[in-house]
Structure formats: C-alpha cells, structure tokens
Amino acid sequence: xxxxxxxxxxKFGSFAALDxxxxxxxxxxxxxxxGPSGSGKTTLLRIIAGLDWPDSGEVSIDGENxxxxxASERQVGFVFQHYALFRHMTVFENVAFGLRVQPRAVxxxxxxxxxxxxxxxxxxxxxxxxxxxxxxxxxxxxQRIALARALAIEPRILLLDEPxxxxxxKVRKELRQWLRSLHNEIHVTSIFVTHDQEEALEVANRVVVxxxxxxxxxxxxxxxxxxxxxxxxxxxxxxxxxLPVDVSGGSVRxxxxxxxxxxxxxxxxxxxxxxxxxxxxxxxxxxxxxxGAVRHVRSFGPIQRAEVALSGGxxxxxxxxxxxxxxxxxxxxxxxxxxxxxxxxxxx
Amino acid sequence: MSMQTGYASSTSELQSYAPAAxxxxxxxxxxxxxxxxxxxxxxxxxxxxxxxxxxxIIIALAIAFLSIFVVLPLVVVFASAFSKGISxxxxxxxxxxxxxxxxxxxLIAAISVTLNLVFGVIAAWAISKFDFTGKTFLITLxxxxxxxxxxxxxxxxxxxxxxxGYFGPWLQAHNVHILFAVPGIALATIFVTFPFVARALIPLxxxxxxxxxxxxxxxxASGLQTFFRVTLPNIKWGLLYxxxxxxxxxxxxxxxxxxxxxxxRGETNTMPLLVEILYNEYQFxxxxxxxxxLAMLALITLIVKTILERRLDEGQLPxxx
Numbered sequence: 001x002x003x004x005x006x007x008x009x010x011k012f013g014s015f016a017a018l019d020x021x022x023x024x025x026x027x028x029x030x031x032x033x034x035g036p037s038g039s040g041k042t043t044l045l046r047i048i049a050g051l052d053w054p055d056s057g058e059v060s061i062d063g064e065n066x067x068x069x070x071a072s073e074r075q076v077g078f079v080f081q082h083y084a085l086f087r088h089m090t091v092f093e094n095v096a097f098g099l100r101v102q103p104r105a106v107x108x109x110x111x112x113x114x115x116x117x118x119x120x121x122x123x124x125x126x127x128x129x130x131x132x133x134x135x136x137x138x139x140x141x142x143q144r145i146a147l148a149r150a151l152a153i154e155p156r157i158l159l160l161d162e163p164x165x166x167x168x169x170k171v172r173k174e175l176r177q178w179l180r181s182l183h184n185e186i187h188v189t190s191i192f193v194t195h196d197q198e199e200a201l202e203v204a205n206r207v208v209v210x211x212x213x214x215x216x217x218x219x220x221x222x223x224x225x226x227x228x229x230x231x232x233x234x235x236x237x238x239x240x241x242x243l244p245v246d247v248s249g250g251s252v253r254x255x256x257x258x259x260x261x262x263x264x265x266x267x268x269x270x271x272x273x274x275x276x277x278x279x280x281x282x283x284x285x286x287x288x289x290x291x292g293a294v295r296h297v298r299s300f301g302p303i304q305r306a307e308v309a310l311s312g313g314x315x316x317x318x319x320x321x322x323x324x325x326x327x328x329x330x331x332x333x334x335x336x337x338x339x340x341x342x343x344x345x346x347x348x
Numbered sequence: 349m350s351m352q353t354g355y356a357s358s359t360s361e362l363q364s365y366a367p368a369a370x371x372x373x374x375x376x377x378x379x380x381x382x383x384x385x386x387x388x389x390x391x392x393x394x395x396x397x398x399x400x401x402x403x404x405i406i407i408a409l410a411i412a413f414l415s416i417f418v419v420l421p422l423v424v425v426f427a428s429a430f431s432k433g434i435s436x437x438x439x440x441x442x443x444x445x446x447x448x449x450x451x452x453x454x455l456i457a458a459i460s461v462t463l464n465l466v467f468g469v470i471a472a473w474a475i476s477k478f479d480f481t482g483k484t485f486l487i488t489l490x491x492x493x494x495x496x497x498x499x500x501x502x503x504x505x506x507x508x509x510x511x512x513g514y515f516g517p518w519l520q521a522h523n524v525h526i527l528f529a530v531p532g533i534a535l536a537t538i539f540v541t542f543p544f545v546a547r548a549l550i551p552l553x554x555x556x557x558x559x560x561x562x563x564x565x566x567x568x569a570s571g572l573q574t575f576f577r578v579t580l581p582n583i584k585w586g587l588l589y590x591x592x593x594x595x596x597x598x599x600x601x602x603x604x605x606x607x608x609x610x611x612x613r614g615e616t617n618t619m620p621l622l623v624e625i626l627y628n629e630y631q632f633x634x635x636x637x638x639x640x641x642l643a644m645l646a647l648i649t650l651i652v653k654t655i656l657e658r659r660l661d662e663g664q665l666p667x668x669x
Contacts, residue, residue, distance in 0.1 A: 049566055050566070051562050051565075051566065070565075071562075071565045071566050072565045072566070072567075072568050072569060072570060073568075074566075075568070076566060077566070078562070078563065078566040080559055080562070080563060082559060084559035084560050084562065084563040085560075085563075086560055086563070086564075086577075086578055086581075086582075087560070087582065088581040088582060089581075097564065097567055097569070097577070098567035098568055098569075101564070101567065101568055101569040101570070101573045101577070102568060146563075149563075149567065150566075150567070152567075153567055153568055
C-alpha cells in the first residue's frame with residue numbers, strides 16, 4: 001500500500017521534532033529513514049503507525065486518511081527496537097496475539113489461528129521455539145519473533161524502528177540480508193528507521209536522509225552516496241574529507257592558495273570542499289591542487305590508508321586518504337593531491 | 349506490637365523497592381563461603397570479607413537484636429495466650445465480642461483492600477504511563493498517609509464528619525452515620541492503607557514502560573484487551589505484593605481506627621482495639637488470644653511476601669537487553 005505524508009509538523013515543547021515533512025512511499029517499497037539521533041526519524045515512523053500524533057499535516061495510507069483512525073485500526077505492523085515482546089506469553093502466544101484480539105465477528109477459529117502462527121514461525125525459521133518465553137531467546141531470535149508477530153495481522157504496511165539497533169554486529173549483518181530476502185518474498189510496503197548508513201544503503205530500495213526534523217535528501221542508495229544533495233548528506237553518508245575553502249569568481253582557494261578546481265555550482269564566499277577518501281588522487285610532488293607530507297600509512301586488503309598533513313596554512317590539517325596499492329607510500333614522503341570527484345557546498 | 353514491627357519494615361522496603369537487591373544480599377554469602385573453604389591457607393585474604401571473629405560478632409549482634417525486639421515479643425504473645433491452656437484460648441476467641449471484632453476486621457479489610465486495589469492500579473497507571481502536569485504532586489499525595497501520624501488521619505475524619513464537623517449537621521439531619529460506625533472505620537483504614545498498592549506498582553510499571561502496550565495496540569487490541577491481556581499479567585505479582593501489605597496494615601491498623609471507632613463493644617471494635625480494651629480490663633488470656641491471631645496474620649504475611657518477592661525476581665525479567 002502506498003503511504004503519503006504531507007506537511008507534518010510535530011513539536012515537543014519548543015523542540016521541532018518534525019518540521020514540515022513530506023514523503024511519498026510507493027506500494028511494495030522497502031524504504032529506509034536514515035539520520036542521526038534526534039533527527040525525527042522515529043517520530044515520523046510512530047506518527048505513521050498512530051503511536052504519536054502530529055501537530056499538523058496529513059498522513060494517508062492507500063489513499064485514505066490515516067489520522068482518522070487510531071493505531072489499533074490502522075492495520076500497521078510495528079516492530080520495536082527493543083522487541084516489546086509480551087514477556088508473560090510464549091513465543092506462540094506472542095505471534096497469535098494479533099489474531100486473538102480481533103473482534104469476534106472476524107476472529108478466526110482456533111485451528112486457523114494455530115495454522116497461521118505455525119506458518120509465520122516457519123517463515124522466520126523459528127518454529128522450534130514456539131513454547132519458549134521471550135526471556136529465553138537471543139536478541140536476534142526475539143527480533144524475528146517480533147517481526148512474525150507484526151506480520152500475523154497481515155499488515156497493510158510494515159514499520160520497523162531501529163530493528164537491528166540492539167543486536168551485535170554479526171547478527172545484524174545476517175538479519176539485514178534476511179530482511180531483504182523476506183521483503184522480496186512477501187512484498188509488503190516497509191519503512192525502517194536506522195542510524196546506520198551501511199544498513200540503509202544495503203537493505204533499502206530508497207533512502208530518506210533526515211536531519212533536525214527535516215528531510216535532506218530522498219534517493220536510491222547510489223544517489224545519496226554519489227550525488228549528495230546537501231553538505232549534511234555528504235558528511236553523514238560515506239567517509240568524506242572536508243576542507244574549508246573560499247570561493248570567488250569561479251576560483252577556489254584553501255588557506256589563500258589557489259586550487260585548480262572549479263566550483264560545481266554558482267556560489268561565492270566561505271564554502272566547504274567535500275571529497276571522498278578514495279576520490280583523492282595521489283601523485284608526485286608538484287603535480288596537483290594540494291600538497292602534503294605523508295605521516296603514516298596502514299595497508300589492508302586492496303587499499304592503503306594514508307594520513308597526510310597538508311602543507312601551507314598552519315600545517316595542522318591532517319586528512320585520511322584511501323589509495324590503491326599500486327605504489328606503496330612511505331611515511332615522510334611529500335605528495336600532491338588532486339580531487340577526482342568533489343562537491344563544494346556553501347557555508348562555513 | 350509484632351504487627352507494628354511487621355509493617356514498619358515492609359514500608360521501608362516498599363519505598364526502595366528492589367527485589368534484586370534483597371536477593372543479592374541473601375545469595376551472596378553462599379559462594380563467598382565456598383571460596384573461603386577452597387582457598388589455600390597461605391593465600392592472601394579475600395578483600396571483600398572480614399576476619400572470622402569480626403564476622404562472628406557482627407552476626408551475633410544482629411541475631412541478638414532481632415531476638416530481643418522481634419522474636420521475644422512474639423513468643424510472649426503466644427505464651428500468654430496459652431497460659432491457661434488451649435480450652436481457655438478457644439473460649440476467649442469464641443466470645444461474642446471477639447467474634448464481632450474478627451468479623452468487623454475482616455469486613456473492613458475486604459472493603460479497604462478492594463477499593464485500594466482499584467484506586468492503586470489507576471493511580472500507578474496514571475503516574476507510570478502518562479506525562480501530565482501535577483504528576484510530582486500526585487506522587488507526593490500518594491505518600492502522604494505514610495508521613496502523617498495515623499491518629500491525625502483519624503482526626504481528619506472526625507473534623508469532617510463529627511457532630512461539630514463540616515458535614516456533621518447535614519449528616520445528622522439525614523440520619524447518616526459515618527463516625528462511630530463501619531463507614532468511618534472503613535474511610536480511615538482506606539486512607540491509611542492507600543499507598544501500599546500504588547507504591548508497589550509504580551516502580552514496576554515505570555520499569556516496564558509502555559512498549560508492550562503500544563505493541564498490543566498496534567496489533568489491533570482495544571484499551572481493555574490491552575489492560576487485561578498485557579498490563580495486568582505483567583504486574584500481577586507486584587499487585588499481589590501490594591495487596592498483601594495493604595491487607596496486613598488494614599487488619600492491624602490501630603491509631604486512625606481508634607479515633608473514629610467510638611469503641612462500641614460488639615459493634616465498632618476491631619481486633620487491635622479489642623486487644624487494648626481486654627488488656628486494660630486485665631483479661632490477659634483473651635487479650636493475647638486475639639493478639640495471637642494478629643501475630644499469625646503477620647507471620648503468614650511475611651511468608652507469602654517472601655514467596656512473592658521471589659516470583660517478582662524470577663517471573664518478570666526485563667524484556668530487552
């Protein structure tokens with residue numbers, strides 16, 4: 001089901017958690033809300049679910065006004081960061097809960113409910129845990145049960161709040177791929193919140209980058225990584241080298257020295273130059289825009305990571321560069337640096 | 349006497365309600381002793397423990413203190429009750445006056461525990477699950493009966509409903525009896541025992557948070573279904589714990605009830621009041637016979653409380669990590 005969010009404003013006291021947010025989610029999409037903590041992503045998710053109410057704005061699910069219905073009537077599957085499994089119920093009863101609380105008129109009979117729960121436990125590959133209690137499960141198992149429980153009500157949309165946030169790195173990676181393939185299988189429109197960019201880029205069809213209650217950029221993982229729309233997105237996603245520059249009349253200066261690159265947008269005054277670590281080409285001294293002394297080199301896998309102290313200015317600017325290992329760099333060596341791809345955003 | 353000790357200690361535990369801490373205190377010495385046994389003689393002393401004699405003196409002091417102030421009075425109560433033999437004991441309890449007091453005490457406990465159960469759950473629910481202005485004030489109000497002397501609590505109702513009180517003339521004109529009757533005793537008892545249920549539930553419900561309720565609602569449950577299927581099962585042991593302490597205090601309350609009861613024999617005397625009256629009339633066996641019933645109530649309360657605390661520890665593990 002498609003979801004549409006229009007002009008949502010939500011304030012907690014004087015703090016604007018959401019500041020005029022617009023968002024459209026297409027049917028069957030797997031969307032990530034990505035941002036640092038306090039960016040409003042969880043609040044947006046809770047508003048879509050009906051667990052929070054916006055101060056103004058509209059939310060519609062499949063074309064109908066969702067704000068006219070309470071959370072219990074929206075038929076939205078919600079998966080909580082800390083699972084929120086019912087601790088006094090077995091895994092089986094947890095998954096069956098949504099089916100058992102249905103109004104008598106539409107409630108299924110016991111055999112149908114049992115079959116459905118069995119089916120869901122099979123789907124999350126945990127049917128052998130049916131009679132355990134939540135406290136006897138590992139974090140990853142709890143999260144899968146929480147997902148099965150949310151799917152039991154055949155939700156029109158599935159919302160996941162930091163679904164892997166409380167898990168350790170290895171389990172996280174496994175669950176990511178698992179969620180991805182599960183989505184391919186059941187195809188329910190899903191939104192998940194995360195502060196982990198890798199998770200967002202790896203799992204989602206589209207990524208919504210949020211900061212301070214606003215949407216900074218919406219795009220495919222490739223888009224937000226390769227063509228960041230704002231300085232925030234460039235800095236938040238992927239590793240970036242950020243240098244303060246001055247732009248005037250089409251030329252770019254760092255600490256007063258002219259760099260032979262052109263600004264990619266008409267702007268002037270103080271600005272920031274963003275370059276990905278691997279987009280900085282290293283050449284022999286005197287051949288590039290910037291120059292610096294290699295302070296330290298670490299090599300692993302296909303790359304070497306060099307710490308370079310830029311010369312000029314106060315000599316205190318140290319940047320990290322990822323270079324291929326075709327030529328091993330030496331500590332103390334003077335090299336020149338040339339951005340292959342870069343972005344310049346206004347602001348200091 | 350033993351009742352007083354019983355609920356005073358429960359009160360202090362309630363306020364810093366932490367079953368985990370109590371359990372750790374009980375469980376810790378066992379492994380420590382094992383370490384001490386298996387340790388080679390030459391090994392340096394475990395920093396966490398004291399030399400043998402010091403430990404012995406501390407433990408002996410604690411036991412001696414408890415024996416004198418808790419066990420001894422308990423023994424005296426039962427010894428005096430049975431001093432003229434079992435038949436005298438039973439006869440004392442079969443007196444119409446004694447039976448009336450027992451009946452009244454049970455009635456008052458039933459009324460006040462039921463009402464405080466409902467109010468306590470509502471208050472704890474409001475405080476732990478919602479944010480509203482005046483919340484801190486409400487928490488303070490809940491604690492008020494703990495900090496006010498029971499006699500004052502009783503006096504408040506005299507001032508409200510007494511012949512010279514605010515509502516006194518109106519009540520007299522309409523022939524409604526509150527003071528020196530069951531309603532007054534019930535009101536005073538409810539007031540004094542109000543904090544127990546709420547106090548037992550608030551920390552528990554605050555710790556559990558609202559996520560399970562939110563999950564239930566998002567799964568389509570109505571408010572009532574959420575309460576009966578999720579909230580109530582999660583707090584049931586804490587609730588029983590609060591009810592138990594509330595009941596013990598309701599049956600044992602002396603001060604507030606004494607002020608509002610009027611001491612009408614066979615009508616408005618509860619068990620604690622009757623104990624005092626009989627004692628003042630030198631009917632020691634009868635007095636201590638009733639007192640022994642209250643003491644037994646205290647012992648049963650203590651045992652059930654220990655069991656409940658263990659259940660609270662085991663049964664309601666936090667859900668998250």
